[in-house]
Amino acid sequence: MADVIDVVVIGSGFGGLFAATELGRRGRDVLVVDATDRPGGIAETISESGYSLEPAAGTFLLPHRALTPLLAAGGVAVEHTAPEAGLRYVWTRDRLAAIPSSPKAVLTRAVSVRGKFRMALEPFIRSRPPADEESLKSFMTRRLGTEAGTLISHIAASGIYAGDPSTLSVGAAFPAIVALEADAGSVVRGAIRRIRALPKPRPERPKSHVPVGGMALAARSLATTLGDRYRPNFKVTAVTREGDNFRIEGPEVLFAREVVVALRPDSARAILPTVDADVLTGWPSSPVVVVGIGGRAEDVPLPNGFGYLAGPDVNAVGLGCLFESVYAPGRAAPGHSLAKVIVGGARNPDVVSWSDERILGAVTSEMERALGVSISPTWTKVVRHHTGIPNYDLDHRRRLGGIDSLESQNPGLIFAGWGYRGIGVAHLALDAMTIADRITER
Ligand SMILES: Cc1cc2nc3c(=O)[nH]c(=O)nc-3n(C[C@H](O)[C@H](O)[C@H](O)COP(=O)(O)OP(=O)(O)OC[C@H]3O[C@@H](n4cnc5c(N)ncnc54)[C@H](O)[C@@H]3O)c2cc1C
CATH class of the missing domain: 3.50.50.60 (FAD/NAD(P)-binding domain)
Incomplete structure (x- = not known):
């Protein structure tokens, strides 16, 4: 041997x-x-x-x-992403609404005043999780109310798993959030408890990096x-x-x-x-296609920020778009833009079998709708992940x-x-x- x-x-x-x-x-x-x-x-x-x-x-x-x-x-x-990476958007109700990654997120225009009011009640909501597996959507709507829960579960599911919030298990896909509720009876109170338990001086807050x-x-x-x-x-x-x-x-x-x-x-x-x-x-898994859209900055104008995710009300095959050249150093030459669009997922798994032309046509017109600008790329790339993203x-x-x-x-x-x-x-x-x-x- x-x-x-x-x-x-x-x-x-x-x-x-x-x-x-x-x-x-x-x-x-x-x-x-x-x-x-x-x-x-x-x-x-x-x-x-x-x-x-x-x-x-x-x-x-x-x-x-x-x-x-x-x-x-x-x-x-590794190097830091640009500070713009902290600014993220959701494409909902025909516009991009900013969701800052801080407690100020409750001010987002993506949720109505009534929806925000119900969200703010989260620490006081007494509701028991079901005895067996709970879906991400059920968990979020139970804790945050129907409007914010539907929106947040949708963007969390599609942004990370290209998945469906009704079929993802919150315990398997987002165990840290479930632990907060299990710990303190509320996600918000659990998060506050965790922050208070941090050693002093507080450890450095994790930030977005690229290799x-x-x-x-x-x-x-x-x-x-x-x-x-x-x-x-x-x-x-x-x-x-x-x-x-x-x-x-x-x-x-x-x-x-x-x-x-x-x-x-x-x-x-x-x-x-x-x-x-x-x-x-x-x-199970969700097949996705990753599309690169590049061109001169004036032909592919991108806002400041990390990118946007499409909300549950948007009829689009694109799940979201990352403004690569805005936040990541070196992803496009100076004066040029690069966007990375993720298409397909659990809602539209058949997109992987579409032709490149059809995918590119859908991606550019959806970007134009979301950003409210005209897009004329001179460089494109279509990468199919047939096996796709695992769905927990x-x-x-x-x-x-x-x-x-x-x-x-x-x-x-x-x-x-x-x-x-x-x-x-x-x-x-x-x-x-x-x-x-x-x-x-x-
Ligand atoms: C669109 C998209 C965006 C993502 N964005 C992020 C992100 O921003 N941040 C993040 O942290 N993660 C992200 N991920 C997830 C991340 O890419 C994965 O977690 C990671 O790349 C998976 O690595 P892996 O080793 O598990 O699998 P794989 O990368 O699939 O590696 C498996 C390897 O096994 C080899 N192999 C297969 N069969 C055999 C065999 N019989 N013999 C020998 N070798 C074999 C293959 O060649 C391959 O190299 C993203 C994923 C996708 C699809």
Whole structure:
């Protein structure tokens, strides 16, 4: 038998890269393999004609207890987004209404006076959560009233999951909000309690950051730090048990004591012929298309701010638009604009099969309606995510229970990635810490 490696990580998206980086930091003999010729998975910066489009993750909040040390360990340089990133809009009632990211958000014009009044009653509303899974929409309307709850649940669902607030589980998709209510009987009172419990001096407030050179450079930097412990062009075809070890088949056969499968459930199922396939089947997701719209600043005029999300009353295939060149340094050449529009999602999943021309036509006319200006792009890019964004629906936590059972029936087999316990790269960093703890304990 060939040498036995401590841990093989399958998949070099940010989930796999972080797990491998953290295991390496703790002195484990780790090898990360990927089917493609580059690290980073879906987070791949597209650099063309002076534009730099991030078709998946593009920003994250720092400092963060797991992400900050992992980026540092992987030699990833980061920079602040422009102050404009604090200004966000919702496209509702035929106009853009600002939603500042502070308590002043209650002043937004997106909600009527009556709706704001009901929102302000939140700390005094006594209502019990249902005994079983609650949807995001039910939670928000129960706490904030129908108007604000419908709006906020819609933009939270589409802004993060491209999902439907009636089918996302608030406990699985937004556990921190549920914890506030569980803690203090109200989201607002729970938040105040958390703030009061912060140590003095108060820790630095997390702010929006981007990696210098984009997500592709960040991934390359993490992979370079791993050195020959990162192997591209290694498509794993099967993982099976052989004695005390795992046998990993690909362009060659590897043996490992532990395997981290940093793949979506459907891809994991394809390489695990001997595990219960049902557990890895039926995980829902929302297909999305990411569209880059670039041009001279006067041809693609963008307001100051981070971007807008379309409200529940808007009939549009675009879920939202990020003003990339406004808040992120270097995403367009000076004097030029770049917008990133996310299209499709749970409401319009068929958009992924539309032609580029049809998608671009819909995107530009919707931007014109939302911004009230005329848009004439000279550079465009259409990136389809057919598998889409994982949706943590009302059955998600039951399915996660199945993953826990699968892991305990197969000691040494661990599942990672955004399909399971958190959708953003900060969650993947936290997951990497947990995985390293579990492997170290074993
Ligand atoms: C439109 C959009 C916007 C987003 N914006 C943000 C954001 O602003 N901030 C944020 O934090 N997050 C954001 N995200 C989420 C973020 O991009 C994901 O959390 C992250 O990229 C997922 O990484 P992963 O490692 O779990 O999966 P992936 O990136 O899918 O990686 C899986 C890897 O496994 C490899 N692989 C597959 N099968 C095999 C096999 N058989 N053998 C070997 N290798 C294999 C693939 O090649 C791939 O490299 C966004 C996502 C999208 C779609």
